[in-house]
Amino acid sequence: MLCFRVARNGRHLATAGVPDFGVLSSILTWVRRPDDESNAHPELTLHVGGSVGRQYREHLTWCDVPIHAGDVLTLEVREDLEAEAPKERRVDAEAGLDEVGRLLARKKHLEEWLAEVNEALRECGAA
Structure with missing residues (x-):
């Protein structure tokens, strides 16, 4: 199984993977x-997730964490690892x-x- 092993500043965050068919993603997002309040304090987050199931209807999350300027993120794409259980599962x-x-x-x-x-x-008195 293909896995994403993700770390922040050398600390392990997650090993994510989906068997057979599905979607696996790692998304770094900056919002201002x-x-x-994001005007003064922009949002910076890392999301590692995916989806599985018929028509990809079960959504999985391994991590959804704030990131700060200066953080070093490492994402390894590996086939020799076993995925951890996701922290959250949500069925569409x-x-x-x-x-x-x-x-x-x-x-x-x-x-x-x-x-x-x-x-x-x-x-608002508009209707």
Whole structure:
């Protein structure tokens, strides 16, 4: 099995891997927005995760950690290691549904979101 072995400043963070078919990713993200606290304190995070299962509906997370300027990140791609169990597993709400079921679930989600938007507009006096 192909694995990602990830370390920060020489300290082991995770050995991630998925058997057979799936997705494995390591994402370093920096975010700074003009209109919130990230303006003064940009967000810097490392996420190691993936997904498995029919149509990749089970999402896995091995680590999701803050990173700081000066940190040294190491990512080794190895085939001679065994993956650790992920720290988090989440099954997609649409897993196991057929096309009609997925569309109905999305419709429900959008209706709930629209109700929240309408309420926020009422609170602002815009609706």
